[in-house]
Amino acid sequence: MTDQKTFYITTPIYYPSDKLHIGHAYTEVAADALARFKRHQGYDVMFLTGSDEHGQKIQRIAKERGVTPQEYVDKIVDGFQHLWQTLDISYDDFIRTTEERHIKAVQAIFQRLYDSGDIYKSEYEGWYCVPCESFWTEHQITEEHICPDCGRPVELVKEESYFFRLSRYADRWLKYVEDNPEFIQPTSRRNEMISFVKQGLEDLCVSRTTFDWGIPVPFDPKHVIYVWIDALANYITALGFPLEDQSKFERYWPADLHLVGKEIVRFHTIIWPIMLMALGLPLPKKVFGHGWLILESGKMSKSKGNVVDPLVLVDKYGVDAIRYFLLREIPFGADGYYSEDALIKRINSDLANDLGNLIYRTLTMMNKYFGGVVPAPGSEVAPDDELKRVAQEAVTNAQAAMDRLEISTALEAIWDLVKRANKYIDETAPWTLAKNGEMERLATVMYNLAEVGRILAVLLVPYLTTTPGRIWEQLGLTGSPADVGWDAAKKWGLLTPGVKTHRGAPLFPRIDLEKEEQTVEEQKQPAAEASKPEAKSAQQDKISYDEFAKVQLKVAEVLVAEQVPKSKKLIRLEVAIGEERRQIVAGIGKSYSPEELIGKKIVVVTNLQPVKLMGLESNGMLLAASFPGEGEDRAISLLTVDRPIDSGASIR
Numbered sequence: 236m237t238d239q240k241t242f243y244i245t246t247p248i249y250y251p252s253d254k255l256h257i258g259h260a261y262t263e264v265a266a267d268a269l270a271r272f273k274r275h276q277g278y279d280v281m282f283l284t285g286s287d288e289h290g291q292k293i294q295r296i297a298k299e300r301g302v303t304p305q306e307y308v309d310k311i312v313d314g315f316q317h318l319w320q321t322l323d324i325s326y327d328d329f330i331r332t333t334e335e336r337h338i339k340a341v342q343a344i345f346q347r348l349y350d351s352g353d354i355y356k357s358e359y360e361g362w363y364c365v366p367c368e369s370f371w372t373e374h375q376i377t378e379e380h381i382c383p384d385c386g387r388p389v390e391l392v393k394e395e396s397y398f399f400r401l402s403r404y405a406d407r408w409l410k411y412v413e414d415n416p417e418f419i420q421p422t423s424r425r426n427e428m429i430s431f432v433k434q435g436l437e438d439l440c441v442s443r444t445t446f447d448w449g450i451p452v453p454f455d456p457k458h459v460i461y462v463w464i465d466a467l468a469n470y471i472t473a474l475g476f477p478l479e480d481q482s483k484f485e486r487y488w489p490a491d492l493h494l495v496g497k498e499i500v501r502f503h504t505i506i507w508p509i510m511l512m513a514l515g516l517p518l519p520k521k522v523f524g525h526g527w528l529i530l531e532s533g534k535m536s537k538s539k540g541n542v543v544d545p546l547v548l549v550d551k552y553g554v555d556a557i558r559y560f561l562l563r564e565i566p567f568g569a570d571g572y573y574s575e576d577a578l579i580k581r582i583n584s585d586l587a588n589d590l591g592n593l594i595y596r597t598l599t600m601m602n603k604y605f606g607g608v609v610p611a612p613g614s615e616v617a618p619d620d621e622l623k624r625v626a627q628e629a630v631t632n633a634q635a636a637m638d639r640l641e642i643s644t645a646l647e648a649i650w651d652l653v654k655r656a657n658k659y660i661d662e663t664a665p666w667t668l669a670k671n672g673e674m675e676r677l678a679t680v681m682y683n684l685a686e687v688g689r690i691l692a693v694l695l696v697p698y699l700t701t702t703p704g705r706i707w708e709q710l711g712l713t714g715s716p717a718d719v720g721w722d723a724a725k726k727w728g729l730l731t732p733g734v735k736t737h738r739g740a741p742l743f744p745r746i747d748l749e750k751e752e753q754t755v756e757e758q759k760q761p762a763a764e765a766s767k768p769e770a771k772s773a774q775q776d777k778i779s780y781d782e783f784a785k786v787q788l789k790v791a792e793v794l795v796a797e798q799v800p801k802s803k804k805l806i807r808l809e810v811a812i813g814e815e816r817r818q819i820v821a822g823i824g825k826s827y828s829p830e831e832l833i834g835k836k837i838v839v840v841t842n843l844q845p846v847k848l849m850g851l852e853s854n855g856m857l858l859a860a861s862f863p864g865e866g867e868d869r870a871i872s873l874l875t876v877d878r879p880i881d882s883g884a885s886i887r
């Protein structure tokens with residue numbers, strides 16, 4: 236246990252001034268993926284988050300609401316913890332700055348800094364931004380007295396204060412940052428910080444007397460400690476520094492990674508390291524400033540009224556879909572846009588079509604050709620070698636990307652394997668192998684596909700929290716993919732032949748953007764509806780022959796086919812059924828072009844009541860097979876007759 240490598244990762248502790256939104260969830264989900272990745276690789280991980288509960292801003296809000304600051308923060312922090320549980324955030328500790336363990340430790344730290352002469356008493360006169368809890372000098376603010384960070388007005392404050400000697404450490408800081416290029420990342424933020432410090436560092440005002448919602452200065456209790464000194468210290472007070480048992484501190488400090496949003500990089504890379512230097516403690520190995528998740532109307536904030544509630548999204552789309560979107564959509568470090576359309580597109584293309592479909596097709600064929608039992612593979616034939624190579628590359632590339640904190644690149648690397656495996660199905664065409672009786676080759680193909688499923692389950696553990704286990708279970712494996720560790724993805728062939736798979740519902744149901752057409756389709760296509768997972772039990776209910784005989788099925792010949800204007804899916808058909816001509820409107824436009832339909836002999840239900848679709852009467856329904864979860868382009872296959880027969884022929 237003791238020689239196990241450790242990984243200490245932190246996220247900022249959040250202000251309980253607002254309800255948390257999807258932007259906050261972004262930081263937390265990213266940190267969670269990194270923490271899970273390291274655990275999966277065998278590290279002893281310490282993942283810390285928490286809440287930053289002091290300061291003038293909180294005191295003002297509580298007063299406005301007629302409650303004590305403590306009552307106010309207690310309620311909001313409960314909400315934070317509920318959100319993190321909903322998003323499956325696997326933090327090891329949650330620190331609240333109003334906890335006794337933190338308050339006492341911060342006071343001890345302040346005392347040490349005072350004793351060493353790094354904190355001294357003087358008078359402060361200057362500018363303060365209440366929402367940001369930031370002090371600014373005259374030359375940092377514009378003539379309009381606007382906060383350079385948030386653009387809101389700053390206040391002139393004058394009071395007796397304690398100061399922290401930042402100026403004493405400027406040269407040491409510059410040398411450290413220049414000698415340790417990895418310390419501040421990405422490089423653009425490092426360069427910003429270097430030029431900020433090169434302009435000169437002034438001592439920082441670290442106490443206030445005009446309000447009292449904070450930690451009292453131990454030797455002068457009419458002062459409360461500046462909220463950023465209080466907050467930054469959480470990264471070591473949570474480890475018990477300096478008053479409690481020091482074993483955690485010794486084990487995990489210095490932190491491997493402080494993950495923070497770009498607007499608080501300055502506090503984490505200048506004030507915090509200088510506090511540590513003054514305390515004689517080692518500096519964190521890396522501070523990474525990620526970008527913001529923004530809406531078209533700008534950065535999310537309660538005052539702008541443009542916040543997106545992650546709880547609502549999880550309820551609607553599921554936790555793995557939200558986690559996947561946050562991790563995949565935006566290159567980590569850059570700003571990126573959030574929209575529900577973009578979220579749905581990701582769910583449909585990457586999760587439903589690519590991943591869900593691969594697993595569903597694999598297990599459907601496993602059932603069909605081998606009674607659900609994974610067969611032993613035979614000899615290797617192209618393109619097996621390429622599939623194996625892509626699997627190995629997915630592991631290596633995902634690992635390298637995670638080590639560079641490029642989470643979206645890691646997911647792209649994993650999806651290279653998902654896509655290659657789908658292509659492998661198309662190339663090897665298991666249905667043709669089955670038809671031709673090439674059972675040994677079919678066994679190899681099916682084994683390889685199941686093995687890709689196993690590897691994917693292992694690779695997805697850091698990012699998705701329920702899907703890897705579901706894949707594992709469907710493959711008939713025991714335990715969980717998190718237990719076997721990342722290295723289990725590196726080895727090809729760990730899946731034991733003979734294992735009985737259990738195909739379940741598709742992993743991710745598709746979400747239809749074209750709701751109107753979807754509703755129409757549901758009315759029109761009871762067959763497709765019946766293949767949805769929730770309709771499975773109804774499908775098992777037997778009907779009598781008489782009931783079946785009520786449905787009149789006939790062969791029809793397509794005479795005319797044209798796209799319905801303003802619809803991507805609907806096609807207007809004129810068909811001949813014997814002597815009779817009819818108009819049928821069908822939702823097959825994403826799978827068939829009008830040209831290829833003309834002349835086809837298809838199967839039609841002739842005794843359905845007519846319906847109107849986009850203003851056109853549809854008199855009958857054509858039959859088509861659809862594969863649940865399949866891509867739109869290949870989802871539908873029309874039923875046709877396989878020998879020449881005249882239209883109008885009855886089907887029984």
Ligand code: MSP
Nearest residue numbers: 247248249250258259287466467495496527528535
């Ligand atoms: N309390 C301070 C941190 C103290 S750490 C010692 C704070 N809290 S915060 O609640 O305002 O923000 C917490 C984190 O959420 C920050 O890293 C911030 O960048 C992040 N985000 C807030 N809105 C965000 C987006 N719209 N997009 C991405 N991250 C966002 O700052």
